[in-house]
Amino acid sequence: MPDNEAKTKSESDGTVPAGDLNPRFGNPMFFIVGSLACFGIGCYGMRFHAPVIMIGIATGSAWVLSFMLATIGVVTCSVRWRKLSLAGKIKAYLLMAILLLLTYVLAVFGLTGCWIIETAPAGKRVASDVLMDRQFMTDTVLPAVKDEAVQRAFRESLGKLDRQIAEFQDFMRQVETGKIKVTKGYMGLWQSVFKQNSCSFRAHYRDKTAPVTDFTKRETRSSNKLIWTFWFHANGHLKVVMTPDCGFNFDETGKMTVYWFSSVRGKHELYIQPDGAVMSRFYAHQS
Numbered sequence: 472m473p474d475n476e477a478k479t480k481s482e483s484d485g486t487v488p489a490g491d492l493n494p495r496f497g498n499p500m501f502f503i504v505g506s507l508a509c510f511g512i513g514c515y516g517m518r519f520h521a522p523v524i525m526i527g528i529a530t531g532s533a534w535v536l537s538f539m540l541a542t543i544g545v546v547t548c549s550v551r552w553r554k555l556s557l558a559g560k561i562k563a564y565l566l567m568a569i570l571l572l573l574t575y576v577l578a579v580f581g582l583t584g585c586w587i588i589e590t591a592p593a594g595k596r597v598a599s600d601v602l603m604d605r606q607f608m609t610d611t612v613l614p615a616v617k618d619e620a621v622q623r624a625f626r627e628s629l630g631k632l633d634r635q636i637a638e639f640q641d642f643m644r645q646v647e648t649g650k651i652k653v654t655k656g657y658m659g660l661w662q663s664v665f666k667q668n669s670c671s672f673r674a675h676y677r678d679k680t681a682p683v684t685d686f687t688k689r690e691t692r693s694s695n696k697l698i699w700t701f702w703f704h705a706n707g708h709l710k711v712v713m714t715p716d717c718g719f720n721f722d723e724t725g726k727m728t729v730y731w732f733s734s735v736r737g738k739h740e741l742y743i744q745p746d747g748a749v750m751s752r753f754y755a756h757q758s
Contacts, residue, residue, distance in 0.1 A: 591661060591679045593649030598682040598707025602636055604725040611747035612727060621739055621751065624732045628717045635699050635712070639686050642672055655679075666691065670698065682707060 608629060616622045645651040646663050653676065656662050661676040669692045674683045687700040702711040704723045712719040720729035730741040737755040744750070 589655040591653040591655075593647060593653075594680065595647050596653070596663075596674070596676060596681075596683050597643050598703070598705070600707075601725065602707070602709045603721055603727070607726050607747070612730075612741075612743055612749060615747055615749040616741065616751075618751065620734075621732075621741070624717070624734070624739070625730060625741075628719075628730070628732060631699075631714070631717075632712060632719065635688075635701070638672075638688065639701060642674065642686070643683065646674065653679075671695075 613622065613625060616625055642651065642663075642665065645665075646653060651663050651665050653661055653663050661679055661681075663672075663674045663676075665672045669690060671689050671691050672687070673689075674686045676682065677684055683703060685700065685702045688698040690696045690698055697713075697715060699712065699714040701709060702713075704710045704721075706723060708723060708725040709719070709721045711721075717732035718730070719727055722728050726745070727743055729743070732739055735756075737753055740752040740754075742750040742752070
């Protein structure tokens, strides 16, 4: 009976008891989950040094903030808000202030966490300074190729490979001296990243002090288009070299086993035996 009398009294004088607060700005868990999402995605984006994701985080945080401010406006202008008692209004303001502060604190921690990047000590990161048996390719394989067009393409690919190896070795020398850092990325992946003009270079490692496992050069202006990539055997010799129009495979001793390239007519493949014998295949483009 006293509760019913209190409810009748509050309805008659246009107020709502503080304990009956049920503001319209939604479940507080929405803002907590949103804040945690900002924190997690912020760490994810920064570990990868991804400006696009950083912009997404800023946009997401602004969206959460604007939603909260808009909700406060709706709440304070609503009929129910005007009927709240003074204690109820104070309680609602405090709750919304706490949620707003929590959102900002977690967002700041998420953005700050991206700069706390674990780095590895500088050191040599190649298991072998000799990446392949170049003499086998020029003295044994090249003379065995009888088709002049294929031989010409093979020479051009070898020239490109020499320039790619020079870029790779220059990159790894900078890693060895500490000019290019080795950092721990997402999911514990150790990597080195360097951007120059319109290209990006990235090397991956098995662990904090292990040799390089793969190395990639991409064109950043064309949707991260692949320029070329290296994969390595555990002993440091090249395993796979791939570009958009040609590629090489090597065994663990550094000898080439496969070469392929694409032309306007189709795809050419060379399979090289240990003694240097060459088997050629051609796959014409289908019209």
